[in-house]
Amino acid sequence: MKHVTVLLNEAIEQLNIKSNGIYVDGTLGGAGHSKKILENINQGYLYAFDQDGYAIEYAKNILKDFENYKIIKSNFRHLKNRLNDEGIEKIDGLLLDLGMSSFQIDDETRGFTYLKDADLDMRMDQTQSLTAKQIVNTYTKDELAKLFFIYGEEKNSFKIAQRIVDQRPLSTTMDLVKITDQVNYREKGHSAKKVFQALRIAVNHELGVLEEVLEQALDMLNPGGRIVVITFHSLEDRIVKHYFKEKSTSQLPKNLPVMIDKNIKLKVITKKPIYPSEKEMLYNSRSKSAKMRVAERV
Numbered sequence: 477m478k479h480v481t482v483l484l485n486e487a488i489e490q491l492n493i494k495s496n497g498i499y500v501d502g503t504l505g506g507a508g509h510s511k512k513i514l515e516n517i518n519q520g521y522l523y524a525f526d527q528d529g530y531a532i533e534y535a536k537n538i539l540k541d542f543e544n545y546k547i548i549k550s551n552f553r554h555l556k557n558r559l560n561d562e563g564i565e566k567i568d569g570l571l572l573d574l575g576m577s578s579f580q581i582d583d584e585t586r587g588f589t590y591l592k593d594a595d596l597d598m599r600m601d602q603t604q605s606l607t608a609k610q611i612v613n614t615y616t617k618d619e620l621a622k623l624f625f626i627y628g629e630e631k632n633s634f635k636i637a638q639r640i641v642d643q644r645p646l647s648t649t650m651d652l653v654k655i656t657d658q659v660n661y662r663e664k665g666h667s668a669k670k671v672f673q674a675l676r677i678a679v680n681h682e683l684g685v686l687e688e689v690l691e692q693a694l695d696m697l698n699p700g701g702r703i704v705v706i707t708f709h710s711l712e713d714r715i716v717k718h719y720f721k722e723k724s725t726s727q728l729p730k731n732l733p734v735m736i737d738k739n740i741k742l743k744v745i746t747k748k749p750i751y752p753s754e755k756e757m758l759y760n761s762r763s764k765s766a767k768m769r770v771a772e773r774v
């Protein structure tokens with residue numbers, strides 16, 4: 477299935493694109509955002525990161541009519557080093573549209589979805605060694621329970637962890653779904669939704685890499701340059717919200733006679749997150765959980 481880009485026009489508008497600027501799309505995916513960025517820069521340049529070889533092959537075709545871009549096959553946690561390798565020290569904007577693309581979710585071989593039977597894999601970067609199968613078969617009961625609780629906000633995390641340990645080794649997504657079905661009875665939503673989210677976050681170190689890239693982007697952004705982040709679950713959104721708040725708030729005592737606090741690095745553009753329109757949510761159900769936050773380098 478084709479990937480339908482979420483918050484396309486809203487994200488491009490928020491990037492405040494200068495036609496000669498240097499932009500980074502940290503999550504190329506189906507290239508919907510990248511294509512729109514390229515349509516808005518002519519003397520500028522785009523660097524697009526993705527760690528998924530399949531996404532890159534797909535995107536190359538979408539972007540075949542453009543020249544002023546380079547695709548970098550890498551985790552965006554290496555943003556600074558990879559751009560420095562290209563001779564780039566400063567950028568004018570970074571876009572992150574986190575999570576997975578529809579073709580990753582729908583690819584039966586990759587184990588991201590609880591709707592299809594596949595190997596318990598869940599790696600976005602298929603060259604890395606850690607898989608979901610390793611986690612469920614090697615973590616202790618307590619480690620698993622903690623993981624499901626913290627990354628999945630799964631209220632039955634202990635019961636699920638206990639059953640996993642009792643029924644190991646697990647090999648496929650359906651081995652895991654059988655267990656979540658026994659515990660969660662599919663009252664609301666799918667029984668395995670939260671556990672799958674937790675495993676995916678852990679396999680791909682999703683929260684850690686987000687913190688790393690925000691810090692590097694802050695360092696590299698030119699004044700006026702923006703960071704635009706689209707998240708799909710509350711853990712990611714919280715990281716972005718707190719990071720923007722921390723870097724935009726003065727740490728100095730309020731009564732000091734100082735006019736400018738040099739530690740303030742960002743201005744938050746979105747006090748409240750931007751959500752997709754009702755029309756978009758109707759048309760693309762994946763967009764329902766999306767939130768976009770924007771900050772500008774001062």
Ligand SMILES: C[S@@+](CC[C@H](N)C(=O)[O-])C[C@H]1O[C@@H](n2cnc3c(N)ncnc32)[C@H](O)[C@@H]1O
Binds near residue numbers: 507600
């Ligand atoms: C939601 S899709 C992006 C869709 C894209 N904006 C579009 O318009 O088609 C997310 C993409 O980012 C990639 N990705 C997620 N986390 C990444 C990371 N830490 N480093 C590099 N790529 C990542 C995934 O492989 C996936 O292809």
